[in-house]
Amino acid sequence: MTTVEANITITEIMSPPLQTKGASHDELSSTHADGHNRSQKWDFWIDNYLVEWGRNPSLFDTTEIKPPSKSIIHLACRLARESRDAGLAPPLRIVPDGEGGISFERKSESGFQSLNFLAEGIVELLTFQNSKLVARENFSVPPLFMD
Amino acid sequence: MTEAYDPISDDELLYRRISTNKQLNYYNPDIDPNPSPKAFRPNHKFDLTGLSLYRAKYIRPQQVAENDREAKYFIAVLRAGDVRALGAIIEPCPDENKPGHVEITNLRSDNRRDTDELQFNLAESCLEVLGPFSMTVHR
Numbered sequence: 315m316t317t318v319e320a321n322i323t324i325t326e327i328m329s330p331p332l333q334t335k336g337a338s339h340d341e342l343s344s345t346h347a348d349g350h351n352r353s354q355k356w357d358f359w360i361d362n363y364l365v366e367w368g369r370n371p372s373l374f375d376t377t378e379i380k381p382p383s384k385s386i387i388h389l390a391c392r393l394a395r396e397s398r399d400a401g402l403a404p405p406l407r408i409v410p411d412g413e414g415g416i417s418f419e420r421k422s423e424s425g426f427q428s429l430n431f432l433a434e435g436i437v438e439l440l441t442f443q444n445s446k447l448v449a450r451e452n453f454s455v456p457p458l459f460m461d
Numbered sequence: 462m463t464e465a466y467d468p469i470s471d472d473e474l475l476y477r478r479i480s481t482n483k484q485l486n487y488y489n490p491d492i493d494p495n496p497s498p499k500a501f502r503p504n505h506k507f508d509l510t511g512l513s514l515y516r517a518k519y520i521r522p523q524q525v526a527e528n529d530r531e532a533k534y535f536i537a538v539l540r541a542g543d544v545r546a547l548g549a550i551i552e553p554c555p556d557e558n559k560p561g562h563v564e565i566t567n568l569r570s571d572n573r574r575d576t577d578e579l580q581f582n583l584a585e586s587c588l589e590v591l592g593p594f595s596m597t598v599h600r
Contacts, residue, residue, distance in 0.1 A: 363484065373484045375530070378504060407486045409499045419497060426581060428498070440577055445585070447578040 349401050356398035359408045364391045367410070379412035386431050390416045393431075405429075466553050469563065471542030474517035474588075475551070476525045477501065481533040481593045488535050488590055496537055496590065501583040503573040511554065511564025514539070519561030526594035527559070533595040537587045547582045 364387055366373065371381040382390075390408075397404075405418040414433030420426070425443035432438065441449040479487050479500045487500040503512050515525045522536040544551060549565045556562035568576050 363486075367484070373482075375480075375482070375532070377530075378507070379485075406493060407489070407497060409486045409497050410484070411499060412502065413505055417499065421493065428577075442578070442581050445578075445582050447581070450577075 352401060352404055353398050355404040356394055359404060360391060360394050360398075363408050364394060364416075374410065379410065380414045380433070382410050382416045382431075383414045383433060385435070386414060386416055386433060389437075390418075390431050393418075393429075466555070469516065469541050469551055469553070471540070471545065473541040475514040475539045475541055475544065475563065476517055476520070476522060477512075477514050477537040477539060477583075477587075478525050479535040479537055479590070481535055488537075490590070494590075495587055496535075496584050498577070498580040498584045500537065501568075501580040503568055503570045503576075505570045505573065508568075508570045508573075510569060511552070511566040512568040513554075514544075514551070514563050514565065515559065516561035516563060520559060522591050523594050523596050524559060526592065527596040527598045529598055531595070531597045533593045535590050535592040536594060537590050539583065539587055543586045544583065547579055547586065549579060549583070 367382050368384055368387040368391075374381045394408075403420070405420045407419050409417045409419060411417055411430065411432075416431045418429040420429075425441060425448075427442070428440045430438045430440065437453040439449070439451045439453070440447060441451075477500070479496055481488075485499075486497060488496040501512065517538070525536055526534040528534075541551060544565070548567070550567045551563050552566050554562050554564040568579055573580075
């Protein structure tokens with residue numbers, strides 16, 4: 315398993331390294347209808363989850379978990395909007411990690427990825443293939459997005 | 462040997478309780494037949510000695526879902542042999558309130574950030590997910 319420290323843009327994080335049946339990124343986002351569906355799905359996650367978590371932390375049972383922090387929600391929203399606007403595929407689901415962080419999870423025939431926004435401000439991308447964690451990449455977060 | 466400590470055979474089924482809170486997104490059969498790996502992530506406050514599961518031999522899914530907060534739960538079903546094949550160590554951990562309680566002792570709050578692979582594989586190894594169940598008990 316490789317562990318990499320990378321200086322990379324947020325949009326590059328969300329570019330799909332997991333290809334579906336060998337289709338290129340262009341093929342995946344080739345039609346206007348596909349692009350509209352993707353945009354709608356991103357908006358679904360942004361409006362019904364990320365924004366709501368910021369507005370209403372009581373949605374969670376705080377006796378068991380720590381809700382995502384506002385700074386992490388802000389960062390995740392920014393990435394989600396940039397990814398939507400870039401026409402990238404939305405995640406399978408967006409999940410709080412229970413400790414103030416958020417994960418974007420994606421699954422395809424070639425594997426599974428989890429983009430984790432950790433509460434301490436680190437962003438990491440975990441890649442699983444054939445039931446193995448094959449890569450853990452860490453990305454620096456600009457101080458602007460920290461509390 | 463009491464039932465609490467009798468050996469767990471590979472063919473036994475084990476139950477894992479999963480919150481139905483839609484904001485957590487731990488399980489949604491409309492988008493994925495498997496739960497999120499987050500459903501198998503040790504809680505940083507509570508899972509100090511291991512991740513909780515229950516032996517189907519001694520407890521019904523409805524009983525696993527029992528709680529005093531009116532919360533509902535799905536119940537993921539796993540096979541003990543499959544769990545062990547992933548490298549998990551399963552040990553009996555008697556609970557006077559719920560029979561059949563066991564823990565994965567190498568999946569704890571202190572190593573939760575080093576066990577992503579095991580958490581992922583546990584989610585993928587679920588045989589099925591039952592429920593939701595709602596069993597409120599006022600103690």
